[in-house]
Amino acid sequence: MTILKNHRNDSGPHHDHSPKLTMAQILDAVTTGEMPLRFEAYDGSRTGPDDAQFGLDLRTPRGASYLATAPGDLGMARAYVAGDLDLLGVHPGDPYPLLAAMGEVHFQMPAPKTAATIARSLGVELLKPPPPPPQESLPRWRRVAEGLRHTRTRDAEAIHHHYDVSNAFYERVLGPSMTYTCAAYPEPTSTLEEAQENKYRLVFDKLRLEPGDRLLDIGCGWGGMVRYAARRGVRVIGATLSAEQAQWAQEAIEREGLGHLAEVRHTDYRDVTETGFDAISSIGLTEHIGVRNYPSYFRFMEDRLRPGGLLLNHCITRPDNKRTSTGAFIDRYVFPDGELTGSGTIIAAIQDVGGLEVRHEENLREHYARTLAGWCVNLRDNWDACVAEVGEATARVWGLYMAGSRLGFERNVVQLHQVLAVKLGDKGDAGLPLRPWWQG
Structure with missing residues (x-):
């Protein structure tokens, strides 16, 4: 759809007499090429193919204000989480197909005159940022202004924001394994539970663990690795900053009769004083500690291992080593203070610790996409119970986050x-x- 050329009034100044644009016309003005989605707005305007399988329904002026004042994923997330924007043709527990289609939408910077008309059409009120939904944490610059990131207090607050949502909610989304990290699929047809069990088997085998060995699992979550190793005769200490995770994990240890071999502590991993471990596993912690803290993080591991002991670091990475930010939506709604970097940065940090030698690395990128797809299925299938547990806004955050991450x-x-x-x-x-010495 072409914008403005049919609405010009050449008899006077454009800024005085050019007509206001509808929401659909504004969308057309900031995109180019074929629109793969249908779009509906509260002002009655529409654009895009009427028969498109997926679409967006902008329900309120506040939603338009969210989109206008925070362009990109943050504005969309605010409008969606607040209920001002609905996703058409998909379940909120798994909006992956719509997000994939949105990847084909090509945005463009409108010409100055068009931008001025857009601003006038929106009006002063819609260009004032509304308060964000309560699920959103402070922006990064505010958190930095109020204190250094990755202090013990700040790390504990960030972990609480993400992991202390509700154990019942996580049970429905993650499934029986209560494992919130990338699975390792032995076959394309393997179930999520089979793949999570195989992931723990892979870590266990890479670390060459045997009955009687001592394992430290830092950032242990709900204790999946702790219990896997203890069932095989390994003595394990797990550490997590999440109080709800620690309580759930310790109760699971007692239920399985593993208390003589395993414990999960509600503590900062840096407060574990024992040494001489045969192995250390870190599955999904590195994303939270900050790149500047990698040297002390890996020195801690080296100090806690016996000579010949192994460590395995499992974490989300970037395909390059140039940046560390996670994006506005992830930073404010999912992982406050989280940082991602490339595997090269992680390997270099390990190599720079005297006494540690890297022996192997592998990328499980496709496995995480499958894992996230499985979690979205669980959220979709348990949607009503999840909404009852944490509220629809939080459930929407999780569906959007997991489906978007799968695409990533x-x-x-x-x-x-x-x-x-x-x-x-x-x-x-x-x-x-x-x-x-392990099977892949």
């Missing part, structure tokens, strides 16, 4: 790397087999 892993916006390293002996000996 599929399109190589983000990756998932496991890096395996060993603490060398005094003479540089690793004491490891010549070739990888």
